Amino acid sequence: xxxxxxxxxxxxxxxxxxxxxxxxxxxxxxxxxxxxxxxxxxxxxxxxxxxxxxxxxxxxxxxxxxxxxxxxxxxxxxxxxxxxxxxxxxxxxxxxxxxxxxxxxxxxxxxxxxxxxxxxxxxxxxxxxxxxxxxxxxxxxxxxxxxxxxxxxxxxxxxxxxxxxxxxxxxxxxxxxxxxxxxxxxxxxxxxxxxxxxxxxxxxxxxxxxxxxxxxxxxxxxxxxxxxxxxxxxxxxxxxxxxxxxxxxxxxxxxxxxxxxxxxxxxxxxxxxxxxxxxxxxxxxxxxxxxxxxxxxxxxxxxxxxxxxxxxxxxxxxxxxxxxxxxxxx
Amino acid sequence: xxxxxxxxxxxxxxxxxxxxxxxxxxxxxxxxxxxxxxxxxxxxxxxxxxxxxxxxxxxxxxxxxxxxxxxxxxxxxxxxxxxxxxxxxxxxxxxxxxxxxxxxxxxxxxxxxxxxxxxxxxxxxxxxxxxxxxxxxxxxxxxxxxxxxxxxxxxxxxxxxxxxxxxxxxxxxxxxxxxxxxxxxxxxxxxxxxxxxxxxxxxxxxxxxxxxxxxxxxxxxxxxxxxxxxxxxxxxxxxxxxxxxxxxxxxxxxxxxxxxxxxxxxxxxxxxxxxxxxxxxxxxxxxxxxxxxxxxxxxxxxxxxxxxxxxxxxxxxxxxxxxxxxxxxx
Numbered sequence: 272x273x274x275x276x277x278x279x280x281x282x283x284x285x286x287x288x289x290x291x292x293x294x295x296x297x298x299x300x301x302x303x304x305x306x307x308x309x310x311x312x313x314x315x316x317x318x319x320x321x322x323x324x325x326x327x328x329x330x331x332x333x334x335x336x337x338x339x340x341x342x343x344x345x346x347x348x349x350x351x352x353x354x355x356x357x358x359x360x361x362x363x364x365x366x367x368x369x370x371x372x373x374x375x376x377x378x379x380x381x382x383x384x385x386x387x388x389x390x391x392x393x394x395x396x397x398x399x400x401x402x403x404x405x406x407x408x409x410x411x412x413x414x415x416x417x418x419x420x421x422x423x424x425x426x427x428x429x430x431x432x433x434x435x436x437x438x439x440x441x442x443x444x445x446x447x448x449x450x451x452x453x454x455x456x457x458x459x460x461x462x463x464x465x466x467x468x469x470x471x472x473x474x475x476x477x478x479x480x481x482x483x484x485x486x487x488x489x490x491x492x493x494x495x496x497x498x499x500x501x502x503x504x505x506x507x508x509x510x511x512x513x514x515x516x517x518x519x520x521x522x523x524x525x526x527x528x529x530x531x532x533x534x535x536x537x538x539x540x541x542x543x544x545x546x547x548x549x550x551x552x553x554x555x556x557x558x559x560x561x562x563x564x565x566x567x568x569x570x571x572x573x574x575x576x577x578x579x580x581x582x583x584x585x586x587x588x589x590x591x592x593x594x595x596x597x598x599x600x601x
Numbered sequence: 602x603x604x605x606x607x608x609x610x611x612x613x614x615x616x617x618x619x620x621x622x623x624x625x626x627x628x629x630x631x632x633x634x635x636x637x638x639x640x641x642x643x644x645x646x647x648x649x650x651x652x653x654x655x656x657x658x659x660x661x662x663x664x665x666x667x668x669x670x671x672x673x674x675x676x677x678x679x680x681x682x683x684x685x686x687x688x689x690x691x692x693x694x695x696x697x698x699x700x701x702x703x704x705x706x707x708x709x710x711x712x713x714x715x716x717x718x719x720x721x722x723x724x725x726x727x728x729x730x731x732x733x734x735x736x737x738x739x740x741x742x743x744x745x746x747x748x749x750x751x752x753x754x755x756x757x758x759x760x761x762x763x764x765x766x767x768x769x770x771x772x773x774x775x776x777x778x779x780x781x782x783x784x785x786x787x788x789x790x791x792x793x794x795x796x797x798x799x800x801x802x803x804x805x806x807x808x809x810x811x812x813x814x815x816x817x818x819x820x821x822x823x824x825x826x827x828x829x830x831x832x833x834x835x836x837x838x839x840x841x842x843x844x845x846x847x848x849x850x851x852x853x854x855x856x857x858x859x860x861x862x863x864x865x866x867x868x869x870x871x872x873x874x875x876x877x878x879x880x881x882x883x884x885x886x887x888x889x890x891x892x893x894x895x896x897x898x899x900x901x902x903x904x905x906x907x908x909x910x911x912x913x914x915x916x917x918x919x920x921x922x923x924x925x926x927x928x929x930x931x
Contacts, residue, residue: 497862518848528858532827
């Protein structure tokens with residue numbers, strides 16, 4: 272196998288800019304939220320930021336995870352659709368520089384992006400324009416690369432347009448036919464509420480592992496306790512991971528359940544905590560670690576990410592995680 | 602069977618007094634801690650409180666639990682040793698008024714008590730004088746009542762004097778011979794560190810259920826993760842309950858593990874949270890509820906206790922817990 276994990280989702284370029292509080296008021300933006308915006312609004316926001324230094328980085332939930340796995344030393348591939356513009360080229364270049372095999376294709380629309388406005392209080396207000404992401408279709412799925420992967424990782428964010436769904440389903444059917452493991456993240460509670468039935472089908476039919484935070488797990492199962500959500504999800508899927516925010520994580524594998532203690536750290540910015548957890552966990556799976564150790568890796572990676580601004584670590588990530596990676600209990 | 606649960610431990614009368622901050626400084630007391638004190642110091646403290654209104658209530662970890670079970674409607678009995686003084690009489694009277702069958706005997710020393718100093722910031726500083734509690738001996742164990750109980754509940758606090766230990770062992774041996782279930786609370790991490798070997802023996806030989814908070818579980822097993830502590834404890838004991846402070850609880854029964862969500866409430870005073878959890882849990886067992894429902898009852902009862910001052914609820918406790926007690930998922 273050539274890749275430990277291949278991810279498919281929305282490649283969004285993160286455009287980070289520092290703005291005064293007044294900017295949010297002026298644009299009637301609710302602080303600390305993610306809003307979906309259209310192309311016109313996107314253009315207006317960027318125009319308003321003219322002259323402000325903008326930092327551009329590849330982002331999007333699944334890409335954050337795949338880049339994290341790559342930083343840890345996993346062999347990764349990523350598929351999605353950008354635009355034929357400068358940001359699209361930046362996205363593909365940065366993926367390759369990070370060692371991710373890029374199966375990103377360029378479409379006609381503008382590259383999707385998230386304009387991230389950072390106020391002086393270190394809060395982030397996000398404005399996501401999906402753009403070219405929504406153009407992903409079945410013909411964009413790199414079937415050869417998928418067949419050369421041990422695991423497919425998808426997220427609920429793909430359930431947006433019919434084209435994206437068809438692309439996801441082709442990937443899922445191919446994975447099943449080839450005996451490739453499938454991990455799915457439920458993405459966010461709003462996403463779950465929009466696509467609950469589809470997600471249930473995917474989990475029952477294709478996935479052997481589901482990642483959900485507590486809110487997503489409750490929304491997906493229509494229950495009000497983690498216990499009940501776990502009971503339902505484990506009936507659908509061999510392995511279930513429920514993260515509990517600052518309280519650790521629960522991992523179920525068939526009849527077995529284990530609890531992973533939280534790494535209690537002061538959070539600077541929790542953006543991307545779930546993506547980072549999935550990265551550590553999937554890297555653990557790539558090294559054939561046990562599920563508990565995968566959970567510890569996920570928790571530890573997430574705890575490092577939330578101690579700094581932005582959804583990804585920079586610098587020598589393997590050195591940072593060396594104490595965990597060399598843990599004899601692995 | 603006459604009793605759902607019989608508890609044996611240290612009957613301590615709680616003597617609560619409101620004091621200014623300066624009182625703690627004057628007596629060199631560390632706020633929010635429990636200290637063991639001798640009779641002389643106990644007398645000095647009470648003398649210094651002369652003229653201050655003192656509220657006297659039966660207390661002690663195990664008694665708090667047993668009284669909680671009784672409030673919920675369980676049939677309970679309690680054994681311990683008080684002094685032949687006024688506080689001893691108050692203790693026995695209040696137990697009986699609460700509907701607990703009292704097998705408390707009066708010894709020669711003064712009744713044990715905890716002088717609880719409540720400062721204006723609502724913090725509690727506790728000074729415990731064990732007094733007559735330490736005189737408990739094997740001859741004080743009410744063997745007939747024990748044999749008429751479904752379950753024996755003891756705590757690690759009994760491992761103080763040789764006499765108390767002999768009393769506990771007689772109760773444990775009798776329970777084992779009679780096929781009576783034994784639940785043990787590890788009490789506190791300092792207690793565990795003093796008696797780790799003894800506690801391991803008790804859990805392996807006599808107990809089918811252990812209550813521990815995370816710190817106690819780690820201290821008892823010499824490990825640094827809840828996961829590992831659970832693995833060790835479930836090797837000793839059929840059922841293991843680990844409470845996670847504000848993060849919920851984990852319950853293991855043989856190979857099965859479940860997680861109980863926290864009841865997130867604003868805490869006013871966390872004194873007695875563990876005792877209250879055990880009360881709710883033991884009441885659940887008395888009604889033959891499943892372990893998950895027992896954990897929910899424990900969590901809910903504890904969440905009510907920490908929203909007020911003092912280790913016990915007053916008023917109509919069954920009405921307060923009615924939503925939980927009538928839960929159809931029981």
